[in-house]
Amino acid sequence: MDRRKFLFSSAGLATATLAGCEFNWLAQLKKEYPNVLMLIIDDLNDWIGPLGGHANTKTPNIDRLANMGTVFTNAHAPAPLCGPSRASIMTGLAPSTTGIYGHVEDNDIKSANDKASQSIFLSEYFNQHGYYTAAVGKVFHKKVADGSFDNYGGRQKGFGPYPPERMKWHDPRTNTDWGAFPESDQQMPDFESAQWLAKQLSTEHNKPFFMVGGFLRPHVPWHVPQKWFDMHPLDELELPPYFKGDLNDVPDIAKAVTELPMMPTTEWAIENDEWKNMVQAYLASISFVDSCVGTVLDALENSQYAENTAVVLWGDHGYQLGEKSKFAKMALWERATRTPLIIKPPKSSGKQVSNRPVSLLDLYPTLIKMCGLPENPLNQGRDLSPLLNKPNAQWEHAAVTTYGPNNHAVKTDRYRYIRYEDGSEELYDHENDKNEWNNVASKNEYKTVKERLIGFLPKENAKWSAVSNYNGNPYFSELTKKALMKE
Template sequence: MNKFFTYIYCLSILLTGCKSNEKKESIVKQNHQPKNILFIAVDDLRPELNFYGANHIKSPNLDKLASESLVFNRSYCNIPVCGASRASLLTGLRPTRYRFIDYATTADKDAPNVISLPKLLKQNGYITRSNGKIYHENNDDSLAWNNIWFPEGNIRNYQLEDNIKNNGNANLAVAGAAAFEMAEVSDTAYFDGKIAQKGIADLKMLKNRSKPFFLALGFMKPHLPFNAPKKYWDLYDRSSIELPASYIQPQSTPKEAFHKFGELRNYGNIPLKGDIPDDLAKELIHGYYACVSYVDAQIGLVLDELKRLELEDDTIVILWGDHGWNLGDHKLWCKHVTFETALRTPLIIKVPGITKGETTDAITEYIDIYPSLTELVAIETPNTIEGKSFVPILNGEFPEKDWAVSKFKDAVTLIKGDLFYTEWTKDDGVAYARMLFDHKIDPLELDNLAEKPAYEKQVKLLSLELREKWGKDFLKK
């Protein structure tokens, strides 16, 4: 048995005592051969799913996967923007004031000397394949992969003639094209259907290889534009869709916490300023739901193939969304803020022989994913990694680490227990605005406590703790 894995196993026995017979069998079984990893990323996916307590989005395949997995109720991205979040997750490094900043972030530029998760796996004998959107830039960290594939065509992937014409050759949204479309097309007309079929083909190819595989599938929806085949729109009755209970911007919340959601306003059917009209807001929510159901169906096809090929028992499946998303929460759309709606993310992991539909309320950060997967496949984690493995949670333990730190631009948030504390800081780390929410009494984050005299002492302590935990390189250029 690998020395590193033996150490972890022995430590778990010491910590858990004689109740570990079942865990011992699972862990020993896990080490008979290196496990494959099916690594599923879903762009802009909120944890608004049945296994998180919602009951209005139809996602039967994700529900089934969750029933066989460990579901993280309190998982948080480290930065709510796609390029930076993905680079941070795959390198295991925290964002800082000057590293992992925006959607255009690349690991090659911001962490050139760090061994990424796929590169480490490749160095240790894994076949690594990237399909769809894994990094934001397709060729980022290119040496980590045996193969990189992305569907051909315009990134906006419109199918309706007017949208195709209005969008032209632009890969970013332009004034004429709509923020959503409902087309009478097959599932494979859109990118996610193609990504699923490529994943299925890869599984068939990898089935008989002598090496373990790391197959990464990056699905595009529910990212804007909300384009999905009509049959998925037909699953929902728009008259039953309601605006969120937090459809308000309280005076007590710092103005810095809000933005004009320019990502959405780029589309031709969205007002250039002001609130989104209620009917249009509900249509956007409808489109988001349809896209979630569409991508759920594609993921289901891949998981069905994994089972048909009898690879289930040898494959870890992990599914994550790169950040949260606002659907009118705080009258905001898109991400790019540090409210919980942009930071909290879906994260589920299925480990054969171990997970059986459990849930955990342990606070988990996305930088924890890298060291967790390396531990599960018994590969030593590089000392550059800043996250902490959540494998103890799989063994029925509660981790010592009970906090997370996320940031976006000047805003840095400490998540600890029920508290969400955010500071907006200057280059020298001095705060110029702050907000504090207690989710025990204010889960919708509508009452900022940071400037209330009764919380002055607590704010000072949280401010110190934030600086202790935001990373040793946070202010380093």
């Protein structure tokens, strides 16, 4: 029996022996297996320094992490909505497998369908293999599933704190709003989460740990203290690229799927002279949460775990700040699916950049491989270790994002192909059209390209699970209602 199997198979025996023997086993386990610190940032698109998504962004702490690990510049979410995206990442199963296409209560994930019921949450897998697991903040859609972590530091309800009255946008169906509030960082839930993680990292743990921090900003409302707004003067800000006729060449179903009646449009933002204010508020929110990341990184670097801890940072999907006339995620276009992914192995060899298309679904198999744990055969993602060793190695894969049954986006190095449930298509050639302004799906010269990309579409499209719901527009409200009627 090899040393790894011996350590894990000895777990039950160790707990039944004398305290001294148990300590020896735990000490050996702690020495052999690396820790994992995973930082999740809600609604963070590519507006961070390592991805260069916006000229005015200021993210010194995320930049610091990027300088120690591998930055994936072409990483995409399993779904452009936090509920299904996070459920997919934590189960290791695609939305098209579990039928979780909309939001879902944390404790309902495994009751979505038969395949979901067989899943083992990422945190549970680490726990089953001898790890201490701890989390704080938003990890799943709301908090964490009951019993999925040994220790949970909690999360304040909602996305506050909220001012006495809305500042800019008064539709009660959304948290969307922006402006300087509250007075101090100490009043922000993310500040408390960072302090909780820092305390955990200063504590003696007698087993390797899997630790997760789920930060709320830059999720709306874009409310952070004034000092973060001051870092991004309005007269210096650049606006995202925008083409007024952008949606003229997309199919009708694309407009139905992405309709967001509760959200401001770019036209509204222009007419009311609010676009720069919204960009400023989003950038301010990013800079604030970057400071929280810095608090955690400082704590790790000053701890006994600095030399044996992998650090992973990711956002749950992208976000549109005026592109495609949207201020939201909830779409299969680049701005809504692309998100940061940075992986720093326990023994970092410095900064690397990979341009290969990867999915956040790949996190589960990658992390357990990095820590020397046995493969979970249920995982549908791919181990990214080859790209951690050689960032632009041959990679014959694509990243797939799903938004409702049979609605998928396929992203490769060069192309984005979107196929909707009625057969409608979009195709964008990023070599010539990085803003996705020209849908070339109907052009004959791209016929062979489309045929290849179709091969990446999921072969399974599970029925919409009755435990999943989304009522953001009539299209999804109808799907949710039909699922409940068939329950």
